[in-house]
Amino acid sequence: MLDCTVLPKIKRNVLLNPGPATTTDTVKYAQVVPDICPREKEFGAVMKELGESLVKIAHGSTDTYTAVLFCGSGTLNIDACVNSLVPEGKKILILNNGSYSSRAVDVCRYYHINHIDLKSSYTKPIDADTVAEVLHQDTDHEIAVVYCCHHETGTGVLNPIREIGKAAHDHGCTMIADTTSSYAMVPINLETDNLDFIMASAQKGIMAMTGLSFVIGNTKMLEESKNYPTRSYYTNLYMQYSFIRDKGEMHFTPPVQTIYAALQGIKEYFAEGEQAKWKRHQAIWKELVQGAEKFGFKPLINKEFQSHLVLALLYPDDPNFTFETMHDSLYAKGFTIYPGKVSDFHTFRLCSLGAIYPEDIKAFWQAMKEILSEMKMTIPIQYNT
Template sequence: MNPELMPDNPYLLLTPGPLSTTKTVKSAMFRDWCTWDDEYNAIVQQIRQRLVELAGGAGNYTAVLMQGSGTFCVEATITTAVSDAGKLLVLATGAYGRRIADIARRCGINHAVQDNGELAPPDPDRLKASLKTDPTITHVAVVHCETTTGMLNPVEAIGSIVKAHGRHFIVDAMSSFGGIPLDVEKVGVDYLVSSANKCVQGVPGFGFVIAKEAVLERTQGQARSLSLDLYDQWRTMEAHHGKWRFTSPTHVVRAFSQALIELEAEGGVAARYSRYCGNHRILVEGMQRLGFHPLLPAELQSPIITAFLSPSHNAWHFNQFYDALKAKGFVIYPGKVTDHDTFRIGNIGDIHAEDMCMLIDAVGDAWPSTIVFSRRDR
């Protein structure tokens, strides 16, 4: 099908993924592929190579693709990387950091959690103290962009501490990879985890792990699951030139290959980051004009997704607001913060400045009482 003949979506997804994709990415899924075919496996190999290059890991890193959502890849990483003799320290700043800890708990992995709350980044002094006083800690994990709030955690500073103490560093870059510049070599990342349907702007169906090859090589036999064995998945892809151990999501893989081509055509990660930052600026400035306030201070905020405080006026009902915006062509996210009533708006995917300007107009129409009530009620 000609992409220009495809029907338009009735709305834009202003979410952290799945997100709005281009017609050309969607049209790539119209062809069927065989998982054993050399042409298809060559596409897989090209994807793996390109991911390593995007991460700044050429020469020392490898990429492993894994069926399922991003959480599948996080679980594959945690349950393969941390041995029975190891211990994981989780730096939690929201629901997705806590999910890493929950994976460790359910799988019987020795772990500890430093939970600094949802409104503050990890405490570097507390991290240093833990690594200094607890020699059993072998791995440290953190979420780069915590989409509970939109917080961007300082992985560069955390990585320097982890490396200075000789531990392994796991970064959940689910909602940041491909949209925020990050060099795994410079940061000292041993495992970076992300998903096809985030900033690379593919569709859901698989995730990937960009791992330091020398570290991954030492994990043979450590996995606590057959299907989520990251080492075995890697060895199969290496030995069979892109072959997956079990049935791969062929259509999604082909769409992701097209998404990588479009990322490069846009100008790479730096250009996409610039677009996302522009989208975010229009969003925040426009919402503030209408009386909405971001949950986080600007210095902690990522350009990926923003949590806004809900109006305190009794006329406010999120579901009504959601439905009104959806009717105007925009789908947003409910809040996920424990102690504050919030909602979230993302600006990644095939979203541009003109889309954000139209969103602000739609918000003004959907909640006109914001301007009247916001100052008095807060």
């Protein structure tokens, strides 16, 4: 292991975008390892430790759950779960209240998978009672899978996966939750939250590098999916699972250095502690909210629906405002912000992901004050309605 205390400090940027997240130097330097063929037993041991730790973060037992690793972005996980877990002749119910759950609908359309696109407001959480009613009306039990995005990163809405999962299980359905931007931040328990499959990527909650994604799933259900229609080659969940199970390797070339960084990120996750880390994310979010209120920025959604991870703010109506100018000026000062993902609203997002702290947000708002002044904008921020 490298001694990072004797290595040069790397320029630190505060990323307030929804991922990739700001990382520690120890995670960055964890990628500097001797070259190794990923088919060696030594690397297989690294893969095994990583997979078991990922299950542990979600309070799962490795006797019941398995982590399936992929080389790719978070969308690969959506693809893998949707194309691999719907049995022949059955439907998947997609609870669509944001741009990331709608991506699962797109996957269904591309693979011609029979699905129900249950749309609801992008600015409010999904109503679990409505889900239960839709499932109750499915008297022929055509719906075999329920799919929900836990944290819709485009808006910051947090959906009630525990209640939705119960409704799914009461109807005998498999419950899939896209936890890409909540895993290792919002505490998740696979058993008590009624979850069969969850997913995430290394650059989010475990604060590591892009290129590694993973699905954590019920092992028995993974085994049963062997008999489901094979709609993809590279992203077939059972194929990847069985290869890791039998050989201790990913089927295709893994992102070797990224995996070492992910393992370091996990070590730092456990060192900080689940509750302490979640408390830190909430403290950052609180600083973001207080600063936004001080400047008069208007949030897209009500506080009661917010995840405490993402704050989506409406563009001001001030004629001197342009997002590009604000973004570029902040970027020059070491802060990155991100536009929204809701086509009906012009928003930008501030996120509390990554290895950042409340003092970083205080510095961010100071930089924002200087930039708004340079843009000759009116403060408090002006809105026409």
